[in-house]
Amino acid sequence: MASKETASTAKRIKGRVTLNKGLKYLFLVATLVGLVFLALLIYRVLTQGIGYLGVDFLTSFPAPFPEEAGFLAGIMGSVFLMLLTAPIAVILGVSTALYLEEYAAKNRFTRFIQVNVQNLAGVPSIVFGLLGLTFFVYLFGMGYTLIAGALTMSLLILPVIVVASQEAIRSVPNDLREASTGMGASKWQTIWTIVLPASVPGILTGSILALSRAIGETAPLIVVGAATTIYSIPDSLLANYTAMPIQIYSWIIRPQPEWQFVAGAGIIVLLVILLAMNAIAVWVRNKFQHRY
């Protein structure tokens, strides 16, 4: 009788252990699905696009034939877009973070700004496009121009930069601030010479990651009127422009299959630039990170 019970218990324990082992592999497989998907995606893009990727592709403007189509307008459009977006978004973002972390009183208004920033980060990017369309394109009369696109993008990535900067500023230990104040420095002197330099790595990493998000954004730019075929590099703030993802999108939606290869080539360029930006962000974080 007793031995029967032990046997059944042993059996049950064995079952539980096997289940544990089996599900462990199931979880691993589920985790690998994401990674396999990534590998397939990269493989697919490379095999589709590599044939069309060449110096000509990087240095020529769009063309009606897939063999002659180039990416120059898209690349330069994105570069100029980012050159405008970065300073606007970073200055506004860091200022907001400094206000919230260093100056703001702990009251309702501050909490409201904080919650507001959090909620803005969750607004779909295309809604920012609608905001830009009403305000920058029509109300301020900028039209479908580079500056309207850049301002829209700045507002889009602002919440990300604010949150990253806040974290960086918060991680500067109070001892440093107190030491600086103790030496007679004013509040702003402390911030400018102590707090900001110490939080630069965090701010920079967050900003680069935010910009790498902006550089791949398509939907808001479509709404604020980035053009698909542009035969020039933007020469003023009020120039018409295109951007890499816009150009890629315009190639993807063409019915002839050859354009898919051109789109693939464009995607390779975009992914390489993104990879480079992410590598720089990681490098900055590792190189300049202080530990207090």
Place this chain on the structure above:
Amino acid sequence: MESSTNQAKSVQLMIQQNKRKKNVRKTTESLIPTFLLISAVISVLTTVGIFFTLLRESIVFFTEVSFAEFFLSAHWSPWTGSFGVLSLIAGTLLITLIAIAVALPLGFASAVYLSEYATPRTRRVIKPVLEVLAGIPTVVYGFFALTFVTPILQSLIPGLLVFNALSAGIVVGIMIVPMIASLSEDAMNAVPNSLREGALAMGATKLETTFKVVVPAALSGIVASVVLGISRAIGETMIVTIAAGASPNLTFNPLESIQTLTSFIVQGATGDTSFGSTIYYSIYAVGMTLFVFTFAMNLLSQYIVRKFKEDY
């Protein structure tokens, strides 16, 4: 004698200069918080601006198209004057359902594996790679859905259209896996080890510990991450624009071509829509609908985190 008065004068001058410098510094010092506050207010103005544009243009839209038609009719064909948003909402829901059906099991299982089973080394390798998946532009996902996933699905399901909800939904799901995985893993990591050790010491297997102790304790974070994932799937634009088609359809058949709220906004903004036309205003009414859905989801997720947070 003379030189000493000169000296006294120059000292006085220096003191004065110093005072002036201090005054200048004081004024700049007092201006800086104001400048920073203005920057902070810009983020509030952005929200106000979003509310204002969506509301104002939607109100104009509703003077031309009745509320009842917009919300009760299922026929969406703006170029012939039919504005029934239900078919766009159905398209969005269909994509979201498929996406969550893909992302919830994969994201949750990844989180369990990374937080409970993986060795620190495996975790250090897998986590950043998953984050790469989150950083890929959605236009690239759209390309992949259209040129890779759809052909594969077509060979499995004969008669599947080139543009279909299934392919787009699956890829949207893959896109939000890293988000659900990473947020859920954070929630599980926050569960203190003493709870796990207690369960293991009582003879529970790792699996039982995970599902009877860790997951219940981290449930609020896990649910919040899924709600955020839903919000992301509702707002996703490029994948559905490229791969799901542009045929507004009140259907829950994933094999059909559909149109979502977001992909109509793209279509309306790229077509030859003139400023001030009914179609122009309809973009905003659709945008408002989209905004309300995602905003509600975001608030819900924040509420869940706040309300059900476990403190240890």
